[in-house]
Amino acid sequence: MRVQILYSFFILMVALAGHFISNAYYLQVLTFIGINTLLALGLNMLMGYAGQISLGHAAFYGIGAYATAILTVHFSWSPWLALPVAIAAAVMVAYIVGVPTLKLSGYYLGMGTLGFGMIINIIFREWSSVTGGASGFVGIPALSLGPVSFSSRQNYLYLVWGCVLLCIVLCRRIIDSRVGRALRAIHDGEKAAAAVGVDTQKLKLQVFVLSAGMSALAGFLYAHLVCFISPETFSFIMSIRMVTMVVIGGMASIWGSLLGASLLTLLPEWLHAFSEFEMVVYGLILMIVMIFLPKGLTRGILDIVERSRRSL
Amino acid sequence: MNSDHPLLIVENVSKAFGGVQALSDVSFQLFPGTITGLIGPNGAGKTTLFNLITGIFPADTGDILFKGSSTLNNTVHELVQCGIARTFQNVELFESMTALENILVGQHARTRCGMWGSVFRFPWVRHEEGRATKIAFELLDFIGLKEHALRKSGDLAFGWQRLLELARALASGPRLLLLDEPAAGLNMVETMQLGDLIRKVRDQGITILLVEHDMSLTMEISDAIVVLDQGKKIAQGSPRSIQEDEAVMRAYLGTSPQK
Amino acid sequence: MQEILQYFFSGITNGAIYAVIAIGFSMLYNSTDLINFAHGEFVMLGALTMVTFSGPFHLPLLPAFIATVCCISIAGLLFERLAIRTVRFPEPIVLIIITVGASIFLRGIGMLAWGKDAYSIPPFSTHPPLDIAGAKLLAQSLWILLIVLLMVACLHFFFKKTLTGKAMEACAIDKRAAWIVGIPSKLMVMLAFGLSTGLGALSGVIISPITMCSYDMGTMLGLKGFCAAMLGGLGSLWGSLIGGFLLGILEALGVGFVSSGLKDATAFFLLLFILYARPGGIISALNVKRF
Numbered sequence: 001m002r003v004q005i006l007y008s009f010f011i012l013m014v015a016l017a018g019h020f021i022s023n024a025y026y027l028q029v030l031t032f033i034g035i036n037t038l039l040a041l042g043l044n045m046l047m048g049y050a051g052q053i054s055l056g057h058a059a060f061y062g063i064g065a066y067a068t069a070i071l072t073v074h075f076s077w078s079p080w081l082a083l084p085v086a087i088a089a090a091v092m093v094a095y096i097v098g099v100p101t102l103k104l105s106g107y108y109l110g111m112g113t114l115g116f117g118m119i120i121n122i123i124f125r126e127w128s129s130v131t132g133g134a135s136g137f138v139g140i141p142a143l144s145l146g147p148v149s150f151s152s153r154q155n156y157l158y159l160v161w162g163c164v165l166l167c168i169v170l171c172r173r174i175i176d177s178r179v180g181r182a183l184r185a186i187h188d189g190e191k192a193a194a195a196v197g198v199d200t201q202k203l204k205l206q207v208f209v210l211s212a213g214m215s216a217l218a219g220f221l222y223a224h225l226v227c228f229i230s231p232e233t234f235s236f237i238m239s240i241r242m243v244t245m246v247v248i249g250g251m252a253s254i255w256g257s258l259l260g261a262s263l264l265t266l267l268p269e270w271l272h273a274f275s276e277f278e279m280v281v282y283g284l285i286l287m288i289v290m291i292f293l294p295k296g297l298t299r300g301i302l303d304i305v306e307r308s309r310r311s312l
Numbered sequence: 313m314n315s316d317h318p319l320l321i322v323e324n325v326s327k328a329f330g331g332v333q334a335l336s337d338v339s340f341q342l343f344p345g346t347i348t349g350l351i352g353p354n355g356a357g358k359t360t361l362f363n364l365i366t367g368i369f370p371a372d373t374g375d376i377l378f379k380g381s382s383t384l385n386n387t388v389h390e391l392v393q394c395g396i397a398r399t400f401q402n403v404e405l406f407e408s409m410t411a412l413e414n415i416l417v418g419q420h421a422r423t424r425c426g427m428w429g430s431v432f433r434f435p436w437v438r439h440e441e442g443r444a445t446k447i448a449f450e451l452l453d454f455i456g457l458k459e460h461a462l463r464k465s466g467d468l469a470f471g472w473q474r475l476l477e478l479a480r481a482l483a484s485g486p487r488l489l490l491l492d493e494p495a496a497g498l499n500m501v502e503t504m505q506l507g508d509l510i511r512k513v514r515d516q517g518i519t520i521l522l523v524e525h526d527m528s529l530t531m532e533i534s535d536a537i538v539v540l541d542q543g544k545k546i547a548q549g550s551p552r553s554i555q556e557d558e559a560v561m562r563a564y565l566g567t568s569p570q571k
Numbered sequence: 572m573q574e575i576l577q578y579f580f581s582g583i584t585n586g587a588i589y590a591v592i593a594i595g596f597s598m599l600y601n602s603t604d605l606i607n608f609a610h611g612e613f614v615m616l617g618a619l620t621m622v623t624f625s626g627p628f629h630l631p632l633l634p635a636f637i638a639t640v641c642c643i644s645i646a647g648l649l650f651e652r653l654a655i656r657t658v659r660f661p662e663p664i665v666l667i668i669i670t671v672g673a674s675i676f677l678r679g680i681g682m683l684a685w686g687k688d689a690y691s692i693p694p695f696s697t698h699p700p701l702d703i704a705g706a707k708l709l710a711q712s713l714w715i716l717l718i719v720l721l722m723v724a725c726l727h728f729f730f731k732k733t734l735t736g737k738a739m740e741a742c743a744i745d746k747r748a749a750w751i752v753g754i755p756s757k758l759m760v761m762l763a764f765g766l767s768t769g770l771g772a773l774s775g776v777i778i779s780p781i782t783m784c785s786y787d788m789g790t791m792l793g794l795k796g797f798c799a800a801m802l803g804g805l806g807s808l809w810g811s812l813i814g815g816f817l818l819g820i821l822e823a824l825g826v827g828f829v830s831s832g833l834k835d836a837t838a839f840f841l842l843l844f845i846l847y848a849r850p851g852g853i854i855s856a857l858n859v860k861r862f
């Protein structure tokens with residue numbers, strides 16, 4: 001019941017935003033928040049719930065974007081046909097890479113995913129006959145569906161946030177089920193999870209694949225919004241940005257992903273001449289949050305409030 | 313009662329970690345519906361034996377048969393599916409989850425809702441969920457923690473955590489239950505309650521292999537005892553015969569064998 | 572033949588540098604079970620600090636060298652004190668994120684302090700390149716090899732012959748037991764951090780005459796160093812050394828015979844291969860000893 005209210009509120013907010021905001025810049029920022037929320041949500045399923053770190057998730061974001069770019073431009077496919085193929089491509093890569101990678105744990109998993117992300121980025125950069133190389137890929141068509149054109153910023157906003165809502169519902173349902181419980185069990189103790197009958201390897205792989213698919217969806221939306229992509233966007237820094245969103249919003253918190261994505265999208269817009277300081281700020285945020293509030297901002301602040309209330 | 317086929321057969325099992333021979337050539341059998349005590353001094357290889365039976369790592373040599381078929385090629389979760397459940401020497405609950413959720417996860421092996429099921433919430437999924445919750449409350453009632461169902465398991469008192477871990481193991485509906493020092497860290501009253509619970513579990517027809525340093529508990533509730541020392545089985549028999557066994561005395565009192 | 576030799580020379584030059592970075596990783600891992608994702612950034616800081624000391628500050632080579640290594644070691648100690656020791660839940664995932672955060676932070680600092688330009692310093696000596704069978708070996712390459720071998724010998728001596736070194740080794744084998752016999756393990760961890768980041772700085776210094784040094788050089792070097800350490804078996808001194816040279820040579824051959832665009836990919840493919848197939852390193856069968 002409470003969840004329905006929350007969803008309705010969410011839809012209302014998006015509708016209001018789309019209706020009343022006409023400033024192109026604000027609409028663009030809101031759309032980016034949506035795309036980043038998709039990224040954070042997917043990674044949070046993997047990091048927050050299953051407890052498996054990935055430092056190369058920008059690769060799936062990139063695969064989604066490049067797949068749709070290649071199919072729509074080189075092969076003149078309809079974007080709506082390219083979408084399932086883009087997601088399937090990311091899912092397939094995730095499956096192939098996930099089987100050996102998810103056998104690793106801890107630091108090795110971090111290094112493995114990092115190495116994977118780097119390789120994919122090098123492919124984007126070096127395979128220039130297909131990807132356009134370092135200078136990028138131009139001329140990706142805008143989206144339209146029958147009479148509805150998504151080149152209008154309002155419509156794109158609705159499209160992106162519709163996807164966000166869909167993914168939130170999807171993730172919520174998974175979390176609140178037998179599968180979600182098993183995931184959290186893996187997070188708390190992999191050995192014990194296996195000992196109660198959870199196929200930890202299979203489940204981790206499923207979540208990895210799911211989060212790759214969501215990242216690819218975000219990549220698709222990004223590519224058709226900006227109509228131009230380049231390897232820079234999907235580099236190591238992007239992977240770190242995704243991790244930062246999850247960490248700030250709070251691991252294992254779905255609405256936290258929304259918060260983390262919003263903060264990290266708005267922060268650069270707010271801080272004037274932020275770009276110079278971007279890395280210093282991200283680095284500090286990551287360190288400070290992890291040292292003092294390892295459960296993330298939302299959870300950490302809730303904990304502090306609870307503690308102070310108890311001590312009263 | 314013991315006339316059936318053995319439920320578990322351990323056959324000449326050995327296991328070494330580098331230079332340490334944790335188990336050498338251990339054999340014994342467990343009969344359905346019995347409690348067998350597995351005792352031995354620290355480092356005797358009891359936990360290692362548990363890890364072999366539950367498939368955490370493979371034996372170097374020998375074989376383990378459960379319900380008549382070898383378990384050597386099965387993974388941990390497959391063996392849970394077959395009906396082997398365990399608790400850990402150091403309580404390993406899912407601490408961020410509630411007591412109820414811990415037992416729900418415990419039922420993982422006998423429920424089947426997957427990714428698609430959870431996303432689309434088919435009627436059978438909801439039915440399964442409802443039944444699992446009902447069973448979970450029954451188990452919580454069984455260990456006397458029904459009122460604490462919604463508390464985080466990490467916040468429970470230590471004795472309760474042990475009980476909860478027992479209930480979680482039972483939730484998978486096992487034929488064979490392995491308990492690794494379930495009374496460690498419990499006071500006398502709690503230990504007695506635990507003894508009663510273990511007997512009740514046995515009376516449901518579940519076979520139990522019990523590692524326990526608390527001799528009075530072990531001797532009281534076990535139908536048979538197996539003694540390990542430094543990886544070797546040194547004695548086996550009824551509790552009474554074990555108490556009088558010389559080899560066992562030597563192992564526990566540390567006097568060197570006289571020749 | 573001449574071509575192969577030329578690739579080989581450039582391979583061992585880079586390899587020596589990867590080896591020093593790998594040894595830094597390995598040593599820290601040995602004493603603290605931690606993999607410092609920010610290690611590469613200390614290499615970057617070392618190189619750029621050296622650039623500053625020998626350029627604008629006009630310090631002679633040796634003092635600049637020593638001052639750089641000392642400064643970066645102190646930075647490493649600060650890092651340990653401020654970011655690592657304060658962690659309340661030192662699980663791998665937390666430490667990964669913290670060290671990755673530190674890596675981004677240091678990179679940002681590097682960019683603020685030195686800008687986006689690339690710098691280089693003159694070679695340590697101005698000898699002309701040696702001509703061996705038609706292939707050219709730079710004097711700086713000789714310097715690098717010499718310094719690296721000297722450093723490995725010193726480390727070997729330190730761990731085998733000095734009391735402090737033995738204490739560190741004891742800590743690495745069993746922290747609790749070391750603590751019981753009275754070895755101050757906290758101090759040993761600090762020492763390990765100082766040494767490890769100092770080694771990072773050293774590799775930055777010796778590389779600075781042969782590459783263009785900029786704020787973003789660290790990540791790649793760090794990853795390659797890690798790859799080298801994994802190749803040789805993480806935690807082993809000689810393994811890291813061999814792994815470094817192996818990676819350098821393979822990479823040079825990859826550039827020579829496949830494509831220069833794949834230079835960086837070589838290391839990552841090797842890394843993934845090692846992680847998947849032989850996480851103990853390719854020479855683990857030889858039972859390489861720890862430090």
Ligand SMILES: Nc1ncnc2c1ncn2[C@@H]1O[C@H](COP(=O)(O)OP(=O)(O)OP(=O)(O)O)[C@@H](O)[C@H]1O
Nearest residue numbers: 329332334352353354355356357358359360361401
């Ligand atoms: N994973 C492992 N790796 C290396 N050695 C191990 C491992 N597990 C157990 N050992 C060694 O095997 C021997 C037997 O250990 P085990 O834990 O089975 O003893 P135990 O009988 O359960 O003792 P306790 O009563 O203290 O629990 C010990 O010497 C132990 O150090």
Ligand SMILES: [Mg+2]
Nearest residue numbers: 358359360401
């Ligand atoms: Mg034990």
